[in-house]
Amino acid sequence: MKKRIWFLGLVPVLALLCLVVSAGRAAAAAPSGDELALDPAWKAPDQEAARERAREVVPFVDAVVDECQLCRQQRLRDMGLGVKDIVHSYFLLDSPVIKQREDHYGPVRFMHTKHAAQIQDCAVCHHARPADKAAKETVRCSACHQESFRADTPDRLGLKAAYHQQCIACHRDEAKGPMDCAGCHPKNVPDHKELVKLPANPQPWDVTAECLRCHPGAGEDMLASSHWLWRGHSAYTLDHQKKVIHGKGTTAINNF
Amino acid sequence: MNLTRRGFFRIAGAAGAAGAAAAASPSPEVRAAAVPDDPYGCLVDLTRCIGCRKCEQACNRVNALPEPERSFEDPTVLNRLRRPDARAFTVVNRYFPGRLDAGNQLVPTFVKIQCMHCQEPACASACIVGALTKKENGTVHYDVSKCIGCRYCMVACPFEIPAYEYHDPVTPRVMKCTYCYERISQAGGLPGCAEICPTEAITFGRRKTLLEVARKRIRDNPVQYLDHIYGEREVGGTSWMYISGIAFGKLGFIDVPETPTPRLSEKIQHTLFAYLWSPILLYGLLGGIMWTSRKRGPHSEAEEGDRR
Numbered sequence: 433m434k435k436r437i438w439f440l441g442l443v444p445v446l447a448l449l450c451l452v453v454s455a456g457r458a459a460a461a462a463p464s465g466d467e468l469a470l471d472p473a474w475k476a477p478d479q480e481a482a483r484e485r486a487r488e489v490v491p492f493v494d495a496v497v498d499e500c501q502l503c504r505q506q507r508l509r510d511m512g513l514g515v516k517d518i519v520h521s522y523f524l525l526d527s528p529v530i531k532q533r534e535d536h537y538g539p540v541r542f543m544h545t546k547h548a549a550q551i552q553d554c555a556v557c558h559h560a561r562p563a564d565k566a567a568k569e570t571v572r573c574s575a576c577h578q579e580s581f582r583a584d585t586p587d588r589l590g591l592k593a594a595y596h597q598q599c600i601a602c603h604r605d606e607a608k609g610p611m612d613c614a615g616c617h618p619k620n621v622p623d624h625k626e627l628v629k630l631p632a633n634p635q636p637w638d639v640t641a642e643c644l645r646c647h648p649g650a651g652e653d654m655l656a657s658s659h660w661l662w663r664g665h666s667a668y669t670l671d672h673q674k675k676v677i678h679g680k681g682t683t684a685i686n687n688f
Numbered sequence: 689m690n691l692t693r694r695g696f697f698r699i700a701g702a703a704g705a706a707g708a709a710a711a712a713s714p715s716p717e718v719r720a721a722a723v724p725d726d727p728y729g730c731l732v733d734l735t736r737c738i739g740c741r742k743c744e745q746a747c748n749r750v751n752a753l754p755e756p757e758r759s760f761e762d763p764t765v766l767n768r769l770r771r772p773d774a775r776a777f778t779v780v781n782r783y784f785p786g787r788l789d790a791g792n793q794l795v796p797t798f799v800k801i802q803c804m805h806c807q808e809p810a811c812a813s814a815c816i817v818g819a820l821t822k823k824e825n826g827t828v829h830y831d832v833s834k835c836i837g838c839r840y841c842m843v844a845c846p847f848e849i850p851a852y853e854y855h856d857p858v859t860p861r862v863m864k865c866t867y868c869y870e871r872i873s874q875a876g877g878l879p880g881c882a883e884i885c886p887t888e889a890i891t892f893g894r895r896k897t898l899l900e901v902a903r904k905r906i907r908d909n910p911v912q913y914l915d916h917i918y919g920e921r922e923v924g925g926t927s928w929m930y931i932s933g934i935a936f937g938k939l940g941f942i943d944v945p946e947t948p949t950p951r952l953s954e955k956i957q958h959t960l961f962a963y964l965w966s967p968i969l970l971y972g973l974l975g976g977i978m979w980t981s982r983k984r985g986p987h988s989e990a991e992e993g994d995r996r
Binding site: 533534581586589590592596597600613 | 738740878884885887888891892894897900901904905
């Protein structure tokens with residue numbers, strides 16, 4: 433009888449163990465497409481080829497065909513142009529046209545095929561074709577949009593503005609994709625390998641002190657937060673946004 | 689001639705009226721010494737501005753201005769309306785004029801403020817030492833070496849732009865947008881703000897070209913824009929111009945007349961004092977009165993009594 437009770441106690445323990453293992457496996461499974469796009473460490477298979485393409489400056493197209501958006505959309509459909517015709521599915525937007533003026537941000541990773549598949553209308557971005565009959569029907573942005581404020585084409589947007597107006601307007605209207613600066617392009621952060629000076633075998637507090645040497649604001653923010661004070665608004669608690677003030681410093685024993 | 693006190697005023701008054709009439713009749717078109725024919729300009733398209741404040745940041749960098757109290761990336765700065773000051777030549781303000789988006793959220797409109805670089809600048813007209821001048825490329829240029837710190841420019845400016853370094857008692861300067869004079873004087877040079885703007889909300893170019901660009905944008909998209917280019921005619925035209933989809937009055941723009949601000953003051957000054965005719969006339973008149981009355985000695989007590 434005593435032996436049987438011992439066995440019954442083992443059942444929940446085993447069940448819990450199975451749960452933990454399966455959850456761990458699920459977490460290790462491949463992340464979805466969206467997570468890939470936002471993962472800063474992700475590299476496209478053709479990353480180096482894309483980097484090469486980003487360096488190219490194509491000849492400037494000064495004249496384009498004047499046609500309405502709907503006409504163009506329909507014409508491209510009639511031609512049967514679509515996702516299957518895409519030559520390069522991935523671009524790094526890092527044109528020297530922009531970088532000759534400023535270089536504050538890293539390249540933007542643009543998934544051409546992904547956007548095309550989502551929008552299903554090439555004419556949204558490829559909104560005009562070169563007047564030259566021999567040119568391809570769809571050309572890259574930087575064929576028509578290069579330096580800003582060219583005297584010969586004063587009403588033509590520069591490349592940087594063309595990107596920003598197109599991307600921001602669409603991301604906003606569709607409520608999809610990143611909306612903040614860093615969502616699309618990482619800042620050119622100086623290499624911290626050179627900046628960080630630590631003793632040979634650093635203690636955790638050595639690291640914190642070293643971070644605070646250049647980022648004192650981050651420390652002050654932390655000292656004002658509920659993580660430090662154990663009291664204050666639980667701002668991001670579902671259904672309790674900025675309504676309840678609690679924390680270990682006030683009402684709760686442990687609200688984590 | 690028996691010149692009485694009352695008689696004197698009568699003659700003087702008549703002469704003054706004649707002088708004023710003479711001043712009014714020859715009215716040459718008074719125009720500021722040098723209004724550049726085709727200066728550089730900037731066209732700010734308020735429908736394009738996303739309020740990122742990169743222009744403020746670039747302005748701070750290229751003009752080596754002091755660090756701001758709050759970071760350029762702190763969006764809470766936009767919670768209150770600001771003015772350009774001695775530490776910032778340009779600021780971006782956020783307005784909610786009342787439009788709603790698809791999600792019933794108020795749509796913000798952002799307005800960048802800086803010196804408008806008037807075609808006929810009131811500050812340059814008011815400046816008594818010529819420290820402020822209108823340059824051929826459109827800049828209203830400030831020369832600190834000439835400035836005596838009278839701050840008349842601050843009073844004169846119809847847009848209330850120039851600021852003063854009150855915190856510096858020894859070498860204070862008048863502070864306002866320089867139009868990046870040195871930068872745009874070089875070939876291909878751009879003002880810091882226009883160069884950094886990610887959406888080309890600021891378009892840089894020749895003023896005449898920009899007016900055409902602005903008219904084309906309004907013509908091509910009459911729903912998006914009001915048919916008004918702020919700065920085309922305001923105070924006689926400015927080098928910085930704005931187009932918008934929202935009435936300018938709702939966005940903090942000052943309702944200024946189309947007459948250049950210095951027109952009246954300069955007209956008065958240039959007509960009244962041209963060739964010193966008015967002082968010559970006045971002193972001539974006074975001299976004439978003295979001449980006609982010179983033979984009469986002091987009035988006798990009897991005469992004085994008579995008149996009373």
